[in-house]
Amino acid sequence: MRLTTKGLLLIAIPALFELALLSGLVKAQSDAAEAERWAVHGQEVMHQSTAILDPVLGESVALRGAVLAGDTRFVTPVSVWVDVDRRIDQLAELVSDNPAQVERVVQVRQAVQACRQWSDRIQDLLHSRRRKDLVDRFGDLAQSDGLDDFRLQLSAFQMEERRLDALRTAAAEAARERQQTLVVAAVFGSLVFVALAVWLFTRGVRGRLALLSDNAGRLAGNEPLAPLAPGRDEIARLDLTLHETSRRLLEAERIQARFQADLARRADELARINETLRQQTQENEMFIYSVSHDLRVPLVNLQGFSKELTRACDELRAALRESSLAAQMRQRIERVVDDDIGEALHYLQTAVLRASHIIDALLRLSRIGRVEYRQQRVEVRDIVPRVIDAMQGSIRARRAQVQVGELPAVWGDPTALEQVFANLIGNAVNYLDTSREGRIEIGTTPAPPGVHSLRIFYVRDNGLGIPAIALPRLFNAFQRLHGTAVAGEGIGLALVRRVVERHGGRVWAESAEGVGTTFYLSLPEAGAPGASAAGDTRAAPEAANDQAMDGQGNLRIGL
Structure with a gap:
């Protein structure tokens, strides 16, 4: 009842x-x-x-x-x-x-x-x-x-x-x-009926309510519950609900224990993988460093021997001029020396110089991971004008207009971040379309919903643009999409990605060929929780960026 x-x-x-x-x-x-x-x-x-x-x-x-x-x-x-x-x-x-x-x-x-x-x-x-x-x-x-x-x-x-x-x-x-x-x-x-009602309530309800209250206390204290109260009324159903809740809590605790054990196991595996990656990265950097130094020796030898061959060719020409050989034979030998051997020596010296530049780029890449950053508050509104002033010659030569919006402060190394903006702005200037007036815009865009500790900057140009098929490998080292437009080794964007990731951020790009390109980078804002520890980590900021990635690993943000 x-x-x-x-x-x-x-x-x-x-x-x-x-x-x-x-x-x-x-x-x-x-x-x-x-x-x-x-x-x-x-x-x-x-x-x-x-x-x-x-x-x-x-x-x-x-x-x-x-x-x-x-x-x-x-x-x-x-x-x-x-x-x-x-x-x-x-x-x-x-x-x-x-x-x-x-x-x-x-x-x-x-x-x-x-x-x-x-x-x-x-x-x-x-x-x-x-x-x-x-x-x-x-x-x-x-x-x-x-x-x-x-x-x-x-x-x-x-x-x-x-x-x-x-x-x-x-x-x-x-x-x-x-x-x-x-x-x-x-x-x-x-009076009699009131007393009888009180007695019936005390006998039939109060005791069961006390048992129900005791079970509620046991449930709050994570203790085993007393047996179910008899009856089919609300008290019995509530007691049954408490027992069902206790059962589900125990089941949830067992599941949580399994999850925690699995999480601990996966955390150990991740720690071992991270340690392995760290060691491999360190080994790779050391390998690149040592290989780069080791490659310089044969390059120096090649350069030296090419110079010796050049001097030998000069002596051979002088000897031919003083020799008694027939004119036809002398001209044939001079043609071989001047054309074949000279051209080969030129290509050899060019290849040596190219290999030297590549070795220098490899050394710069290896040093990026070993540089100690001085984390502090960085006023982006101060470093961007310095970069623009340093590039005024190239900007005037390209007849470009640069527009700078509001740039809030971030947390990081000022020298490294100035190098990042220098690479991105320089990249925008170098790859402008000479057939139209250049336009470069630097500013910020709101962070995605739920992300409150990041500042997202962008560098937009109306240059040559990047084909969609090339976007996935845009930040790889030695990738040159417009090889004839500007000289270089193709490691600038790779350096940018490495520096931004070491600051706990991420860099990505949106582009349309023939329309222009927009580079985005996320950096921890100044004063954000955990900003001082953002260096060499990709935890919260990178995870926040990953939430809005498209199929190519690029964060799509409309401006």
């Missing part, structure tokens, strides 16, 4: 009992009020009957006095009998609900009429001075005046009314007693 049903029963049973008592109490009160009304009614009837008797008796006494005094002028006022008749009518109305009393009122009226007729006859004899007839009339008074009959009828009426009044008074007393009994029973019954 549901708690609401139990509560309604606990409320309904006392309510029904009290309603029954209340109806009885209302009935008893109504009976008492009715009895009191009838008691007042009886008193009014007695008063009205007395009001009828007094005038008739008074008139009879006055008439007898006039007869004894011989007062021939005595006349009973008509108003006396009119008043008596009116009072009889009122008395009949008062007892109209009692047919026996109504009959007695009729007899009283008839007796009053007889008394009036006798009084009128006596007064006529008195006025006509018929003394003898008056004496005879008074001698036969008991049979003729009807006064005794009037008294008898009125007395019988009053006796019956007294009897009815006694019954009504007794009924009123009984109603009052019943009313008091019902009041006492209502109070006592209410």
